[in-house]
Amino acid sequence: MKQSVLEEVAREQLERLRASAPGQPRDALATLPDLRAHALIVSGIRRCGKSTLLHQLIKQRGGAAAFYLNFDDMRLCDFQMPDFQLLDNVIQTAKAMELYFDEIQIVPKWELYVRQKLDQGYKIAITGSNASLLSRELGTKLTGRHVTRELFPFSYSEFNALRKLKPGENSFDKYMRTGGFPEVVKTGNLELLGFLMEDILNRDIVVRYGIKDAAPVKRLLSYLLSNAAKLTTPSKLKEAIGVKSPTTILDYFSYLEASYLIHMVPRFSFSIKSQMLAPKKMYINDSGLIKAGSVSFSADAGRVLENIVFCELRRRGRELFYYYEDNGRECDLIEMRKGKAAQILQVCWEMNAGNEEREMAGLLAALDFFKCETGVILTRNQRDTIRQGTRIINLLPAHEYLTRQPTAPN
Numbered sequence: 151m152k153q154s155v156l157e158e159v160a161r162e163q164l165e166r167l168r169a170s171a172p173g174q175p176r177d178a179l180a181t182l183p184d185l186r187a188h189a190l191i192v193s194g195i196r197r198c199g200k201s202t203l204l205h206q207l208i209k210q211r212g213g214a215a216a217f218y219l220n221f222d223d224m225r226l227c228d229f230q231m232p233d234f235q236l237l238d239n240v241i242q243t244a245k246a247m248e249l250y251f252d253e254i255q256i257v258p259k260w261e262l263y264v265r266q267k268l269d270q271g272y273k274i275a276i277t278g279s280n281a282s283l284l285s286r287e288l289g290t291k292l293t294g295r296h297v298t299r300e301l302f303p304f305s306y307s308e309f310n311a312l313r314k315l316k317p318g319e320n321s322f323d324k325y326m327r328t329g330g331f332p333e334v335v336k337t338g339n340l341e342l343l344g345f346l347m348e349d350i351l352n353r354d355i356v357v358r359y360g361i362k363d364a365a366p367v368k369r370l371l372s373y374l375l376s377n378a379a380k381l382t383t384p385s386k387l388k389e390a391i392g393v394k395s396p397t398t399i400l401d402y403f404s405y406l407e408a409s410y411l412i413h414m415v416p417r418f419s420f421s422i423k424s425q426m427l428a429p430k431k432m433y434i435n436d437s438g439l440i441k442a443g444s445v446s447f448s449a450d451a452g453r454v455l456e457n458i459v460f461c462e463l464r465r466r467g468r469e470l471f472y473y474y475e476d477n478g479r480e481c482d483l484i485e486m487r488k489g490k491a492a493q494i495l496q497v498c499w500e501m502n503a504g505n506e507e508r509e510m511a512g513l514l515a516a517l518d519f520f521k522c523e524t525g526v527i528l529t530r531n532q533r534d535t536i537r538q539g540t541r542i543i544n545l546l547p548a549h550e551y552l553t554r555q556p557t558a559p560n
Contacts, residue, residue, distance in 0.1 A: 151233040159225050164218045172209055173202045174312045176331070179304060182207060183297050184295075184520030185248065185273035189264055192277045194301035195282050195410035196354070197346055199332045200277040201252050207275060208250055222253040225447060231259045236492050248273040249352035255283045261291040268295055280354055282408035302331030303436045304466045308457070308551045311477070312336070319531050319546065322549040326454055329438020343442035347411070349369070355407040359401075364393050367402045374412055375443035377452040379460070380484075380502050381429040383473075403430075410435050411413050413464060418471035418484055431472045433460045451530075452499035455548055456482055459497050459528055466556045468493075473516040481516035496527045510536075510543070517541055 161474075176199060192200050199488060202219065208216045219237070221229060234257075243248065249267060254260045255278040264274055278284045288296055304312065306325050312335055314320035326332055334342050351371065356364045370391045375380070384399035393399060406412045413435065417428035432439050437458050463470055463485060473481040485493040496513045498505060513525045523541050528548045536543040 151229055151236060153223065153236040153239055154232070155225060156219075156236055157243070159223055160217070160219050160240055160298045160497065163220055163223070164216075167208065167218055168203050170205065170436060172206050173199075174304070174308060175206060176203050176301070177308060178203060178299060178301055179206050179210065182299065185211070185275060187268070188293070189292060189296045190275040191284060191288065191296050191298045192275070192301055193281055193298065193305070193410075194277075194279065196350055196468070197325045197331055197333060198301055198303045198410075198435075200279070200301050202332065204275060204277055206249050206250060208248075212248050212250065214451070214500075215246055216248045216250060217241050217244050218250045218252075219254075220252035221256055231257065231263075234263045237263075247271070249275070254313050255280060257377055261288065265291050265295065279410065280358070280408055281410060282404070293449055300464070300467075302461055304335055305330065305462060305465055306549065309335055310553075317549050317553045319547070319549065322530070322552075325457065326437050326451070329436040329441070331436060331438060334438055340438065340442055343438050347439065347443055350409050350411060351421060353463075355405045359405055361469060366393050366398075367405065370399065370402050370444055371406060371441060375434060376445050377435045377441055378432065378440050378444075379456040381472075382432045383429045398492065402436055402484075411439070413460070415470050415472055415483075418473050428474070433457050433464075437460065437461075450499075455499055455528070455530065456497035459483065459495065459548060459552070473512070473519065479512045479515040481512045484516060486518070491516075494520065494522055494525045496525065497529075497548070498527065499530055501527060501529055501532055510538075513543065514538060514541070517536060 159407060192203060199235050206220060233275065249272050254276055264276065267274055267475045272375060272551065306322065309325050309330055310321055328338070331343065331346065334340060351364065351368060355361065355367060359364060361367060370387065373387065374502060384396035387399050388394065388396060391399060403414065407414055411434070414430040414431045416425040416430060419425045419428065434457055437454050439456055440457065463483065468485045471484045471486060473484050481494060482497050483495040484491055494516050496509050498509055501509060511529060513527065517525050525541070525543050527543060527545045528551055529545060532549050533547060534545040536545070
């Protein structure tokens, strides 16, 4: 690697950054910590807006002292650990004390360099699109020296702000169909979602983990997209996916989760072993991906709605479980705070005579188990209050719930 190449790439990238429009302000920007003794790590699925968030952070806080470099640049494909010395020279020439790096985790031993720069008094913010790499490296060399934030595609509120829409049934239906990936929201081109999934599968999974036959993992993703918000057991997927061992399915689950395509939610149990052995509930990172990748022509709108609610709660940093009893009674989402249930949520497209008994039974079972008096059922457009003894069940339109000002986790 030549220092002159590094200088040219850094100069061009920073010029483009300063000349670009800031884009739709992300809600996450207001929650980012001050960069003093800790590195800020922003992780999330590709194309969800991590670089834009970094740009907004630079414009807000960096000023002339900012140095920016995106390592996901073809001209830097040969960058190796010894080249950090050349990067040091470029940073010193720029007289920068705030460092902003995109996708630095693709460089071996990057965490050693970041630790060194922290020790030297630099402020550092980093983005990355692979959770397993980040967590493994952060847990060794950067323990106690970093703060992490997970970024999702646009929330429903951000979607409305960009499209200049009012909260309500019409805008929410559009959000369900489109999802929140910034480029898709801006252009309306849903084909971009298919290209994105192919890019993630190839770059973040097949190449990164050395998978020789990509067909089974693609079949697995297609299955999960068609069965969002459903319970999934590896042993039942072997034949459908075309692999011999449930262990292989578990490996694929971990790869898909590390790339942020899916999120696995455990069954609530006070026993960690029981949590590990029970089926996981699978959610997709964005509702647009479900629409783009599902092979089901009669997609269950209720499950897509539940997926959106899950993503919003995860976006807010909530610890989530599902509740299930052996008699089949199930409650969709349990938010836990400090060992207690803070919210108990059931989600369905519409509460009617055909499903009311089932939805109420699962919610009431969870309320009894967690000794709570209030539960919520989210639907597309219903609003009501149901009293069951001392317990209160609030029916709310999902769009209203999603635009409420979130309360901070205790």
